[in-house]
Amino acid sequence: MADRAFSLVPAGLAVAILLLLLGPLAALGLSFQGFTLSGAELAALRFTLLQAALSAVLALLLAVPVARALARRRFWGRGLLISTLGAPFLLPVIVAVLGLLAVFGRAGWVNSGLATLGLPEFSIYGLQGVVLAHVFFNMPLAVRMILQGWQAIPAERFRLAASLGFSPAATRRHLERPMLREVLPGAGLVIFVICLTSFAVALMLGGGPRATTIELAIYQALRFDFDLPTAARLALLQFALCAVAYLVATRISLPSGFGAGQGRLGGPPAPKGWRCVVDGVAIAAVALFLALPLFAVVLNGLPGLAALPASVWAAAGRSLLIALASTALSISAALILALAAARGKGWPALAATLPLAASSLVLGTGLFLILQPYFRPSSLALPVTMTINAALSLPFAFRILAPEARTLYADYQRLGSSLGMAGVAWLRWVVLPRLSRPLGFAAGLVAALSMGDLGVIALFAGEGEATLPLLVQRLMGAYRMGAAASAALLLVVLSFALFWGFDHWGRRYAVT
Structure with missing residues (x-):
């Protein structure tokens, strides 16, 4: 029983x-009273879709060269760096935003450097700030997903390409681009869905009539206006967006054309010369981009911790x-x-x-x-x-x-x-x-x-x-x-x- x-x-x-x-x-x-959206609500819908799309595209564009560099280079600390790429996923959003403000804010390190050079300052508030924060969180996730795609290509394919005298461009065309066509749509949709539901980033870096997401508009309708019908309408709209994006993400899967290998360790060739420099710059840039906000939080938070x-x-x-x-x-x-x-x-x-x-x-x-x-x-x-x-x-x-x-x-x-x-x-x-x-x-x-x-x-x-x-x-x-x-x-x-x-x-x- x-x-x-x-x-x-x-x-x-x-x-x-x-x-x-x-x-x-x-x-x-x-509580639903019709889907007649006001001008402000339509603006919130447009901004929500725009920031999510831009965040996904930029995260993927920046992740591809980093993932390629990690796939074809072996160096001391590589395993630690790959493991560290998961840290932003665990990092509380409010902490990352505080770190980004210390680096890119009005009195941050970047704007201090721009002022020294006589250049205009960078404003972290609005669309550019929301996208920057989303790229900080989701670009490492994209790197991990794309890196898995590179590692899934059997090592024998790269050895065969080398024995046939493939140039780097031919290797990209016949091996790497098919893999990217398989991996990138799914990775992009995952990031798009994450950015659709990112409330804390919009709360801290958005706001105003031109930088309000649907979730931020829901929060404002409940906490400040106590407008329950508007909050219900916007919440249903947000649910519809997430549900559609989720359904699309579960169905977009292109078949792999590589087949199974023999399980041997390997990876894409590691060309020398200027490509080695480009790989090094990509790896160093992503490490710096992830480390600086965390370092800023530690540096600014230690004095008052006690x-x-x-x-x-x-x-x-x-x-x-x-x-x-x-x-x-x-x-x-x-x-x-x-x-x-x-x-x-x-x-x-x-x-x-x-x-x-x-x-x-x-x-x-x-x-x-x-x-x-x-x-x-x-x-x-x-x-x-x-x-x-x-x-x-x-x-x-x-x-x-x-x-x-x-x-x-x-x-x-x-x-x-x-x-x-x-x-x-x-x-x-x-x-x-x-x-x-x-x-x-x-x-x-x-x-x-x-x-x-x-x-x-x-x-x-x-x-x-x-x-x-x-x-x-x-x-x-x-x-x-x-x-x-x-x-x-x-x-x-x-x-x-x-x-x-x-x-x-x-x-x-x-x-x-």
């Missing part, structure tokens, strides 16, 4: 996820509470659905990836409409944020666990059945020990993402419910940049400590 109840858990969880998505959407639909006010530590405690609770919810759900998917069922994967079609502002707006008539929204700020953070990080955790769960099921299912092992016993003695490593990595990723989230909490929180990212944003809005930098440094330390702690736990107790 217990085992049967255990087997019903994935179905119940899938229903809960569906209700979590449909409930807010239904509330938005009930004198942070009590409100910062209270906000840090709330952020830790939300991160740990979101991690527990998300990892539990991802593990249950991954184990169900490992048995050959298709609906668990669909349930786990459904949250990708929504954003925190869309779900938060719907829940705000549901709860506001009966509760004070700020009193539910923490549990609502925990729930939405867990739901939105579920697809990432599921993608990490699902392949390992399929391997586990194929290797141990028959043995477990012959021993009569199922339910809790199967979970305790087989699943948890052998999935410890991916569980730790997924938990660290979810905890870091939740720790740095500045989305739904901005809709619900009052003065006494602010998390650390929201408090950093408020300090910046009050022009207390020193305190903001110190609080941001604390946020970075806590985020990466959570990731390292969970990942280390997973690797330490992994059964091999």
Whole structure:
């Protein structure tokens, strides 16, 4: 009986996820009063699409030469640099924005250098600032995706091209361009979807009638105007954009024409001369671009770290509470659905990836409409944020666990059945020990993402419910940049400590 109840858990969880998505959407639909958009709302729609498209295109254009250089060059620290390319994904958005302001802001290092040379200053606010921040976050992701494409080309193809006397241009035409045609559309759509739902960047660097995204307009309609019909209309529009982009992204896949190789290590040829210099410049430029904002946060935040006010530590405690609770919810759900998917069922994967079609502002707006008539929204700020953070990080955790769960099921299912092992016993003695490593990595990723989230909490929180990212944003809005930098440094330390702690736990107790 217990085992049967255990087997019903994935179905119940899938229903809960569906209700979590449909409930807010239904509330938005009930408040919907037509899709007649005002001039300001049309401008927000145009800006949202423009900044997402520009960010995706620029990220890909800059990532291609960097990925090519990393694919064909071997140097000391290469592995560390490739691993570091994942850091911006874990970095809280508010911290990266603060670092970019220190480098590219009005009184930043770049503008100080331009003033010394007598050149006009660079304004980080508006379209150019939003695109710059998105490129900072997403260009490393594009590099990793394109680098995987280069590494997927069998080494024998490059050796054959060399034996046939292919020039670098011929190698690019016959080997590299077909791979790029396969990889770039999918990578571009992933970045486009990420930029569609980027609220914190637009909040800090956008604003004004010509630099407002749909999500920022939703926030303004709720927090400043309390215009619920407008917020509902914009949230439905945002959901429609994300859903369409997600559906396109799941279907765009061009077949590879390279076939399988023999698994030998190798890569594209490493030409010498000026191409070696170009590769070196590309690698150095991306390393500098990623390192400078982080260095600026550390440099500006260290002096005031020991004198942070009590409100910062209270906000840090709330952020830790939300991160740990979101991690527990998300990892539990991802593990249950991954184990169900490992048995050959298709609906668990669909349930786990459904949250990708929504954003925190869309779900938060719907829940705000549901709860506001009966509760004070700020009193539910923490549990609502925990729930939405867990739901939105579920697809990432599921993608990490699902392949390992399929391997586990194929290797141990028959043995477990012959021993009569199922339910809790199967979970305790087989699943948890052998999935410890991916569980730790997924938990660290979810905890870091939740720790740095500045989305739904901005809709619900009052003065006494602010998390650390929201408090950093408020300090910046009050022009207390020193305190903001110190609080941001604390946020970075806590985020990466959570990731390292969970990942280390997973690797330490992994059964091999």
